[in-house]
Amino acid sequence: MAVEPLSQKEIEDRLAELPGWSVDGDRLTRSYRLGSHFAAAALVVHIAGIQEELDHHSDLTLGYHTVSLSVNTHSAGGAVTDKDFALARRVEDIAPGHGAH
Numbered sequence: 001m002a003v004e005p006l007s008q009k010e011i012e013d014r015l016a017e018l019p020g021w022s023v024d025g026d027r028l029t030r031s032y033r034l035g036s037h038f039a040a041a042a043l044v045v046h047i048a049g050i051q052e053e054l055d056h057h058s059d060l061t062l063g064y065h066t067v068s069l070s071v072n073t074h075s076a077g078g079a080v081t082d083k084d085f086a087l088a089r090r091v092e093d094i095a096p097g098h099g100a101h
């Protein structure tokens, strides 16, 4: 099934449901802060599993006490699509369990 780029209005509506996330250029992004480097690494591994399950992969950056995601949809020409928001929603659901904020 083809994945279509979202309109600006569709992006704004979806962002309203995902506090902490923003669209920067053509990428959906969020950074989390965690209590330790190992906690951040564990969140990265958990997100990697979700990304494999969804077959949709962000650029995922592990910092000292931080994890940052940046994602768009390659198959839609690098636009933001519902696949990006589906990944963001799944990450939001598990991040608090890692103490991420």
Ligand SMILES: C[C@H](O)[C@H](O)[C@H]1CNC2=NC(N)=NC(=O)C2=N1
Binding pocket: 055, 056, 057, 058, 071, 072, 073, 074, 075, 076
């Ligand atoms: C073959 C495989 O389904 C594709 O390459 C997937 C993998 N992960 C992906 N991740 C992202 N962010 N965009 C894609 O279009 C994409 N496509």
